[in-house]
Every structure is written in structure tokens, then in C-alpha cells.
Amino acid sequence: GGGGGLRVRSDDAYTHKFIEEWWGHRLNLLQMRAYEWCDELTRSGELFLLVSTDAGGMSYVRAVPAADIESIQTAANDVAQEQSYTQKPPSPAEEPRIWPAYDEDSDLQNEDGSFEAVMLHYAINRPVGAVHGESDLAPLLRWLSRYASWLEDRARLNRYRNSFMYVVKAVW
Numbered sequence: 371g372g373g374g375g376l377r378v379r380s381d382d383a384y385t386h387k388f389i390e391e392w393w394g395h396r397l398n399l400l401q402m403r404a405y406e407w408c409d410e411l412t413r414s415g416e417l418f419l420l421v422s423t424d425a426g427g428m429s430y431v432r433a434v435p436a437a438d439i440e441s442i443q444t445a446a447n448d449v450a451q452e453q454s455y456t457q458k459p460p461s462p463a464e465e466p467r468i469w470p471a472y473d474e475d476s477d478l479q480n481e482d483g484s485f486e487a488v489m490l491h492y493a494i495n496r497p498v499g500a501v502h503g504e505s506d507l508a509p510l511l512r513w514l515s516r517y518a519s520w521l522e523d524r525a526r527l528n529r530y531r532n533s534f535m536y537v538v539k540a541v542w
Contacts, residue, residue, distance in 0.1 A: 376404050397430050407433055415503030416493040418455060420469060425483030434489070440466055442491065442501045449501050455489045 378393055380386040393400045411417045414436035423429045440458045445451035457467040469489040479485050493503030 376401070392429060395428065395430070400431065403431070403433070410436065411492065411494060411503075412506045415495050415505040415508070416491065419490040419492075420487055421472065421490060422487040423485040444501060449499060452491055452501065455491065 378389050380389055392398060407417055407419075410433060416436045418434040418436060418439055420432045420434055421429050422432075434457060438458050440456045442452055443454045443456070445453060452471045454471055455469045457469060459466050469487065472488040472490050493501075495504040495506065495508070496502065497504075
């Protein structure tokens with residue numbers, strides 16, 4: 371249809387029911403958060419999603435600001451195989467937090483039946499061989515800087531031009 375927003379669905383009735391519960395869960399509210407995440411992806415060029423899963427199998431998703439990610443650890447022979455993400459500590463006295471990358475082959479289950487939190491990373495405008503993405507706005511920043519300089523020059527020129535007083539005499 372006519373731009374009704376983002377929808378997630380499955381043809382399997384059981385799976386579709388779970389997706390609806392997950393999507394609309396009060397701790398997820400993904401219909402609202404999808405817009406925030408789109409903004410973050412556009413502004414920073416990457417999106418870091420932290421996924422935690424309780425013992426009942428419900429997953430909760432939180433975005434971590436890209437500016438808070440200090441580094442991305444990858445396989446030694448392949449930058450596309452991200453293994454973990456180091457998040458800056460909230461204060462200098464604390465240690466940075468290392469989040470494992472999601473790996474579908476190894477779900478780390480805790481003693482209480484919940485699962486180890488994992489991080490997903492999505493990047494746009496990523497050059498070949500790079501691990502970080504680049505904002506959609508990055509190419510505009512150079513032009514905005516040039517425009518700001520031009521505008522400042524014009525304002526100064528007008529101010530100086532108008533600060534001089536001319537005396538004009540007409541001779542008949």
C-alpha cells in the first residue's frame with residue numbers, strides 16, 4: 371500500500387504470533403524505535419543493537435550510540451567477520467564493556483536460562499576493507515563548511531561597506 375510504515379510478518383502462524391509479541395512488547399516498542407534507529411544510522415553511518423534474551427525466549431533490543439563504541443574486533447584474516455565490540459565506560463574509573471557479536475552457531479546460555487547479550491552491527495557507506503560506516507551527511511559537511519565561510523565573508527563585506535560614510539556634493 372500507501373506507506374503504512376515498517377511491518378514484520380511471517381506466513382507461519384506460530385512464528386507470526388511471536389513476531390507480533392516481540393515487535394509490540396512494552397520493553398521493545400519497535401514500531402517507535404525503528405524511526406530512532408533510522409535516524410541514528412543516517413547520522414552516524416552505523417547502528418549498534420544490543421540484544422538480550424530472557425529464559426522464556428523473549429528478546430529485547432536496545433540501540434547503543436555509535437559514538438559510545440570504542441572499537442570493533444574482527445577476525446585476523448577478515449574484517450567482515452566481526453567478533454566483539456568495545457563500548458566506552460560510563461566513567462573513566464570503570465572498565466570498558468565488551469559485547470560479543472551475534473553468532474547463530476553459539477548461543478551462550480546462562481545458568482538461569484537466559485542468554486548472553488549480543489550485539490548486532492549495521493553499517494552504511496562503508497568503504498571496502500573498513501569496519502565503520504559513514505554518515506549520509508558526511509559528504510555535505512565539507513560543502514556546508516564552505517557555505518558558512520562564504521556567508522561569513524559576505525556578512526563582513528556588507529558590514530564594512532555600510533560602515534563608511536560618503537559625502538556627495540552636487541555642483542550646479
